[in-house]
Amino acid sequence: xxxxxxxxxxxxxxxxxxxxxxxxxxxxxxxxxxxxxxxxxxxxxxxxxxxxxxxxxxxxxxxxxxxxxxxxxxxxxxxxxxxxxxxxxxxxxxxxxxxxxxxxxxxxxxxxxxxxxxxxxxxxxxxxxxxxxxxxxxxxxxxxxxxxxxxxxxxxxxxxxxxxxxxxxxxxxxxxxxxxxxxxxxxxxxxxxxxxxxxxxxxxxxxxxxxxxxxxxxxxxxxxxxxxxxxxxxxxxxxxxxxxxxxxxxxxxxxxxxxxxxxxxxxxxxxxxxxxxxxxxxxxxxxxxxxxxxxxxxxxxxxxxxxxxxxxxxxx
Amino acid sequence: xxxxxxxxxxxxxxxxxxxxxxxxxxxxxxxxxxxxxxxxxxxxxxxxxxxxxxxxxxxxxxxxxxxxxxxxxxxxxxxxxxxxxxxxxxxxxxxxxxxxxxxxxxxxxxxxxxxxxxxxxxxxxxxxxxxxxxxxxxxxxxxxxxxxxxxxxxxxxxxxxxxxxxxxxxxxxxxxxxxxxxxxxxxxxxxxxxxxxxxxxxxxxxxxxxxxxxxxxxxxxxxxxxxxxxxxxxxxxxxxxxxxxxxxxxxxxxxxxxxxxxxxxxxxxxxxxxxxxxxxxxx
Numbered sequence: 244x245x246x247x248x249x250x251x252x253x254x255x256x257x258x259x260x261x262x263x264x265x266x267x268x269x270x271x272x273x274x275x276x277x278x279x280x281x282x283x284x285x286x287x288x289x290x291x292x293x294x295x296x297x298x299x300x301x302x303x304x305x306x307x308x309x310x311x312x313x314x315x316x317x318x319x320x321x322x323x324x325x326x327x328x329x330x331x332x333x334x335x336x337x338x339x340x341x342x343x344x345x346x347x348x349x350x351x352x353x354x355x356x357x358x359x360x361x362x363x364x365x366x367x368x369x370x371x372x373x374x375x376x377x378x379x380x381x382x383x384x385x386x387x388x389x390x391x392x393x394x395x396x397x398x399x400x401x402x403x404x405x406x407x408x409x410x411x412x413x414x415x416x417x418x419x420x421x422x423x424x425x426x427x428x429x430x431x432x433x434x435x436x437x438x439x440x441x442x443x444x445x446x447x448x449x450x451x452x453x454x455x456x457x458x459x460x461x462x463x464x465x466x467x468x469x470x471x472x473x474x475x476x477x478x479x480x481x482x483x484x485x486x487x488x489x490x491x492x493x494x495x496x497x498x499x500x501x502x503x504x505x506x507x508x509x510x511x512x513x514x515x516x517x518x519x520x521x522x523x524x525x526x527x528x529x530x531x532x533x534x535x536x537x538x539x540x541x542x543x544x545x546x547x548x549x550x551x552x553x554x555x556x557x558x559x
Numbered sequence: 560x561x562x563x564x565x566x567x568x569x570x571x572x573x574x575x576x577x578x579x580x581x582x583x584x585x586x587x588x589x590x591x592x593x594x595x596x597x598x599x600x601x602x603x604x605x606x607x608x609x610x611x612x613x614x615x616x617x618x619x620x621x622x623x624x625x626x627x628x629x630x631x632x633x634x635x636x637x638x639x640x641x642x643x644x645x646x647x648x649x650x651x652x653x654x655x656x657x658x659x660x661x662x663x664x665x666x667x668x669x670x671x672x673x674x675x676x677x678x679x680x681x682x683x684x685x686x687x688x689x690x691x692x693x694x695x696x697x698x699x700x701x702x703x704x705x706x707x708x709x710x711x712x713x714x715x716x717x718x719x720x721x722x723x724x725x726x727x728x729x730x731x732x733x734x735x736x737x738x739x740x741x742x743x744x745x746x747x748x749x750x751x752x753x754x755x756x757x758x759x760x761x762x763x764x765x766x767x768x769x770x771x772x773x774x775x776x777x778x779x780x781x782x783x784x785x786x787x788x789x790x791x792x793x794x795x796x797x798x799x800x801x802x803x804x805x806x807x808x809x810x811x812x813x814x815x816x817x818x819x820x821x822x823x824x825x826x827x828x829x830x831x832x833x834x835x836x837x838x839x840x841x842x
Binding site: 369546 | 590592631635639640641642644645646648649650651652653655656657659660662663664764767770771774807809810812813816817819820823824825832
């Protein structure tokens with residue numbers, strides 16, 4: 244708790260400095276930020292919309308971390324997942340489009356992360372390096388495949404999907420995808436803390452050698468954990484493709500993968516705590532936009548980074 | 560042909576500088592995911608420096624900008640003992656946010672700075688590229704042939720052994736990280752001065768390519784520099800092919816990443832990281 248408190252104090256200090264440099268009053272900006280986020284239905288809806296992808300990516304990072312694996316490839320996994328969700332959602336008939344496209348998106352994310360898992364399990368290639376490299380490969384592949392085959396002529400987006408997730412109203416971009424994200428958080432919690440394979444995963448994370456001595460297969464655990472982690476990131480399209488735009492667009496969701504690391508860090512890798520952590524970063528993102536007239540929204544990017552840096556520090 | 564050769568060198572220069580920085584930091588046992596942020600910070604600082612103090616001022620400011628970001632990283636990762644992967648990713652986010660904020664604050668723009676002085680004459684360009692090559696050679700000799708270089712490698716392989724011989728591991732690691740920032744900052748300065756100004760997110764993933772080169776070059780200065788040249792010339796080649804419309808550039812751009820995955824997977828020889836890379840000190 245103290246670590247988090249220090250992080251927030253540092254963040255407020257830096258934020259105030261950034262606001263003062265612009266000749267505005269910090270108190271005024273903070274009041275506006277709060278009023279335009281949690282102050283009315285529209286603001287709250289936008290916070291939920293911005294938090295939804297972060298729940299998925301935060302879960303992806305936290306889940307892998309429980310097995311001692313560092314998935315910093317959520318960025319690439321959400322990209323291929325959203326891309327595939329857009330393509331399959333446009334190809335399937337309406338009644339099965341939502342379920343089918345989400346399953347396909349999760350599968351795409353799982354495959355990409357599974358590659359990193361397999362490389363680790365089979366060759367000992369560290370997943371931090373491979374997932375970073377796969378991020379760039381995913382980016383190039385999606386851009387290439389989109390241009391060659393899937394983007395509508397003269398655009399950088401795919402055809403519209405045949406069915407969407409329902410909006411939460413109030414004119415916001417939020418959709419029922421948020422409830423799907425909540426369900427994913429609960430499912431991760433139940434899996435990790437109530438089911439035998441989840442226990443094995445955590446045992447492997449706590450002590451790989453002891454777990455292997457107890458008969459838990461390292462290779463299997465690594466590949467399956469990375470795949471599940473990638474599947475979670477691959478579901479990001481639920482909020483962006485199916486809940487908001489209705490198609491996949493180049494650059495959609497970018498940044499949510501790296502922010503997922505921040506979310507998992509703040510949540511200390513607890514699946515249920517990922518939800519409030521994601522809402523917190525969602526509030527910052529939306530609040531930054533709301534206060535943009537007074538202070539550039541880029542200050543929020545600085546604040547987010549400062550929070551991560553401060554929260555990542557450890558007591559000796 | 561000469562044009563193509565020069566183009567390849569120009570593209571490679573920031574990779575080489577950032578990768579040399581990455582080699583120094585990683586051989587000291589500190590993960591350098593923040594190269595991207597140090598490049599970007601260096602590029603912005605170089606732009607401000609060049610605006611006020613010319614091309615040399617720009618280079619000096621770029622180096623200082625890289626060092627400033629490296630100092631933040633050193634404090635968080637070494638002093639506050641943060642996870643180095645998380646701290647590195649956060650440093651890159653910080654650099655993007657801070658340069659965008661400062662771009663608006665100083666230049667009132669969301670996309671780019673005004674035009675500043677930069678590399679124009681082939682003498683200036685040649686001097687910079689030549690100095691970069693000399694730096695790579697010098698670093699190779701220093702790291703593998705001098706006692707100080709041995710100490711640097713020792714704290715990245717066996718910090719406890721180095722500590723028992725009286726090496727101040729934490730201080731030397733901090734110095735190595737600052738050197739990383741200096742070199743990466745110069746790489747950023749080249750980006751800005753070659754372009755005559757700063758553009759939002761102009762590092763464009765080059766820090767990650769440099770990191771890939773460090774790994775592909777097996778953590779040796781000349782190996783990393785050679786990998787950078789390979790990646791840089793592949794990029795120059797694909798730029799050339801692009802105008803001929805024969806091969807999609809997206810696919811040639813994947814080359815550094817695919818090669819690095821192959822290298823860490825040990826499919827073509829083994830690329831082994833320093834033993835204490837990412838391990839906190841004191842334990």
